Amino acid sequence: MTAETANEIEKLRGLTDRAQVVLWDFDGPICRLFAGHSADLVAGELVEWLEGRGLHGLLTEAERESLDPHIVLRAVDRRHPGSDLVAVLEERLTQEELRAASTAMPTAYADPLIRTWRAVGARLAIATNNSPRVVRAYLASRGLTECFAPHIYGRTQQLHHLKPDPHCLNRALNAMGAAPSAALMIGDSPSDLEAAVEARVPFLGYARNERKAKLLREAGAEVVVGSLEPLLRVLRG
Incomplete structure (x- = not known):
């Protein structure tokens, strides 16, 4: 040694x-x-979901490109703390994490x-x-x-x-x-x-x-x- x-x-x-x-x-x-279920893709899906509801402006360019679902989630919460939007987004992330857990x-x-x-x-x-x-x-x-x-x-x-x-x-x-x-x-x-x-x-x-x-x-x-x-x-x- x-x-x-x-x-x-x-x-x-x-x-x-x-x-x-x-x-x-x-x-x-x-x-x-996220070994078998990419966190990058999850972050991208959350961004796409927001954009599909006309909420593109909620995120800065850096936040959109972060590839980190928690950065996306926190960014929305800072602008709409405790809102229904945050609750829905958090649940979407939880469902993606549950999917990821099966291949962790x-x-x-x-x-x-x-x-x-x-x-x-x-x-x-x-x-x-x-x-x-x-x-x-x-x-x-x-x-x-x-x-x-x-x-x-x-x-x-x-x-x-x-x-x-x-x-x-x-x-x-x-x-x-x-x-x-x-x-x-x-x-x-x-x-x-x-x-x-x-x-x-x-x-x-x-x-x-x-x-x-x-x-x-x-x-x-x-x-x-x-x-x-x-x-x-x-x-x-």
Whole structure:
């Protein structure tokens, strides 16, 4: 083992030893939700749906071309907060996510890591910008529901509460009676890191490629892993 690898293992051990509660982002650390059902296409369909109703002007050019369904959804909510339009659009996104869940690709080592962490006494929760209905459907398909239930905190129609707002993290901590310092957030985006910092929860970055790792490090993440395997090894050790 190199000194660099030993140092990374020590950092992981330091994070896991303190973590009585583990808050997981969903799309990324647990699975690739849109592995078989492109998020780009979903965003495009939401934009087309708006344009088909004469609402082209609701989005800026950058928002239309973002290829991120959450950017489209938030943009409409900023201009028409709490409206029926937002509710319909959010439900359309939820249906697309439910469709995607059936072809989602499990993140390598996520399932055994979740089961192992639960077995050694940690309590687990989901804190995500995806619909909780989608999370529950996916967890049920993998036999993981009991590892998290009832602590699944996802998107509501109060879209200003989406990460980077720490709302879903705080909901999880409050429901579980956990101090932020006794928790750990696992996320794969700068918005996950920002929410964790705001909630005062230690953060572990998961990045499936170097581009995502670079974004996390540039945002200030101190510990970033490209695989969950070393984390599983630390827990089993």
